[in-house]
Amino acid sequence: MSIDHKHATIVGAGVAGLTAADLLAGWGVNVTLFEKTPFLGGHAIQLNCKAADACVKCGACVAEDKLLRATRQAKVEIHTGTQIETISGRRPYRVAYRTHSPLVNADQCNGCGICFHKCPVPGAILQGMAPRVGPYVAIRRDLCRYFDNAACTLCRDACPQDAIHLSSQAQSGGLQTDAIVVTTGFAPYNPSRKPYGYDRFPNVLTSLDAERLLREQPMIKRPSDGRTARRVAFIQCVGSRDVQLGHPWCSKICCGSSLRMARLIQSRQKEAQITFFYIDVQTFGKDFQRFFRNARENITMIRAIPGDILRTDTDELEVVYFDPDAKASKEAWFDVVVLSVGLIPSAGNDQMARILDWTTDESGFMPLHGSERYPAPPGIYTAGAATGPMTIAESVSSAEKTVFDMVQYLAAG
Numbered sequence: 001m002s003i004d005h006k007h008a009t010i011v012g013a014g015v016a017g018l019t020a021a022d023l024l025a026g027w028g029v030n031v032t033l034f035e036k037t038p039f040l041g042g043h044a045i046q047l048n049c050k051a052a053d054a055c056v057k058c059g060a061c062v063a064e065d066k067l068l069r070a071t072r073q074a075k076v077e078i079h080t081g082t083q084i085e086t087i088s089g090r091r092p093y094r095v096a097y098r099t100h101s102p103l104v105n106a107d108q109c110n111g112c113g114i115c116f117h118k119c120p121v122p123g124a125i126l127q128g129m130a131p132r133v134g135p136y137v138a139i140r141r142d143l144c145r146y147f148d149n150a151a152c153t154l155c156r157d158a159c160p161q162d163a164i165h166l167s168s169q170a171q172s173g174g175l176q177t178d179a180i181v182v183t184t185g186f187a188p189y190n191p192s193r194k195p196y197g198y199d200r201f202p203n204v205l206t207s208l209d210a211e212r213l214l215r216e217q218p219m220i221k222r223p224s225d226g227r228t229a230r231r232v233a234f235i236q237c238v239g240s241r242d243v244q245l246g247h248p249w250c251s252k253i254c255c256g257s258s259l260r261m262a263r264l265i266q267s268r269q270k271e272a273q274i275t276f277f278y279i280d281v282q283t284f285g286k287d288f289q290r291f292f293r294n295a296r297e298n299i300t301m302i303r304a305i306p307g308d309i310l311r312t313d314t315d316e317l318e319v320v321y322f323d324p325d326a327k328a329s330k331e332a333w334f335d336v337v338v339l340s341v342g343l344i345p346s347a348g349n350d351q352m353a354r355i356l357d358w359t360t361d362e363s364g365f366m367p368l369h370g371s372e373r374y375p376a377p378p379g380i381y382t383a384g385a386a387t388g389p390m391t392i393a394e395s396v397s398s399a400e401k402t403v404f405d406m407v408q409y410l411a412a413g
């Protein structure tokens with residue numbers, strides 16, 4: 001049976017959502033892709049290629065490829081800045097959504113970056129990760145002071161292109177759809193609650209902050225004074241494998257990702273000394289053991305999770321940890337500390353479970369597509385890291401599997 005008159009809705013334009021959109025359109029299905037932020041590509045598009053002298057299979061380049069493929073499909077309609085408000089009926093489902101018009105006019109913005117420097121709130125202005133298909137910058141309403149009654153207009157006043165329109169409006173829309181895929185992804189754990197000084201000490205970064213920094217500049221520099229960091233520490237499992245937080249799972253990607261980043265830093269900054277604090281290293285994949293053996297030759301590996309980070313009067317970071325061999329508390333000093341934050345359920349999961357009158361699993365992730373324990377309503381599917389921590393390659397293959405099942409469902413009428 002032909003399915004080229006069928007319609008599918010995808011919620012979340014990370015690598016899983018983009019893969020699903022591209023494949024469904026390839027089968028002739030009309031696709032609407034909703035993304036709540038102004039940018040496509042989710043977390044994967046924010047990552048840095050980790051190749052030093054050869055490809056290390058980090059998967060970062062996959063995201064851009066998926067993004068370009070999905071955006072070139074005539075049958076894929078994309079709504080950024082958009083969230084679903086309600087879903088009613090049963091096949092076809094009726095979807096009501098709300099779109100916030102972008103605060104930065106992509107045609108007028110030339111990406112000069114003046115707004116970044118003027119903005120007093122870190123992270124409130126984001127740089128476009130894929131400028132070929134999206135705006136150069138976007139303003140986050142949830143962080144921008146203009147929307148917090150403080151009426152800050154520094155970015156708008158400074159913009160030489162008059163591209164920033166802080167008072168833009170929201171519009172409602174609706175559509176009918178035969179099937180829905182939830183690809184709302186994960187959230188990186190916010191380590192502010194940990195005793196590591198994140199949010200207080202500028203040289204304590206999350207792994208995602210470090211990825212963004214390395215996209216902007218080749219060296220890891222200390223945000224406090226712009227000096228190139230010589231001593232860099234990675235602390236693993238921040239917010240994962242933590243029963244007290246209710247996150248007992250291993251986030252799977254962090255060991256590989258941090259070790260690749262450590263190698264990249266060493267290849268660019270020959271004098272850099274890297275220390276790796278860990279519980280145990282998860283070496284997934286058949287090539288990883290070899291990579292790990294090579295990597296650890298030049299990295300100081302310390303099997304301990306530090307209890308505290310303090311800032312010294314010379315603006316160094318003092319890391320306090322318990323050395324299990326010496327059975328004593330020790331200190332070490334660093335220019336920059338990178339916290340390898342865990343992957344936790346995104347707020348989009350709860351939101352979609354509520355809208356769909358369904359459920360998340362006990363950890364807060366969406367039930368895996370096809371789960372017997374949490375059977376999905378008819379025509380509702382999940383894919384990618386919305387269902388649990390996954391690598392980019394796994395997110396892609398989970399979207400492929402989901403699309404395969406959806407196509408059969410749509411064809412069955």
Ligand SMILES: Cc1cc2nc3c(=O)[nH]c(=O)nc-3n(C[C@H](O)[C@H](O)[C@H](O)COP(=O)(O)OP(=O)(O)OC[C@H]3O[C@@H](n4cnc5c(N)ncnc54)[C@H](O)[C@@H]3O)c2cc1C
Binds near residue numbers: 016036185211393
């Ligand atoms: C620091 C760090 C380093 C990593 N390094 C690697 C690596 O080296 N190799 C690797 O393979 N993987 C790595 N990963 C993991 C990789 O980022 C994920 O595998 C990938 O991003 C999962 O893609 P996804 O599409 O499932 O989810 P996401 O990337 O989280 O995308 C989900 C999208 O859905 C959107 N969304 C959420 N809720 C809604 C809603 N209600 N409505 C509309 N849109 C919504 C989000 O804005 C987002 O764009 C890393 C992750 C982190 C944090």
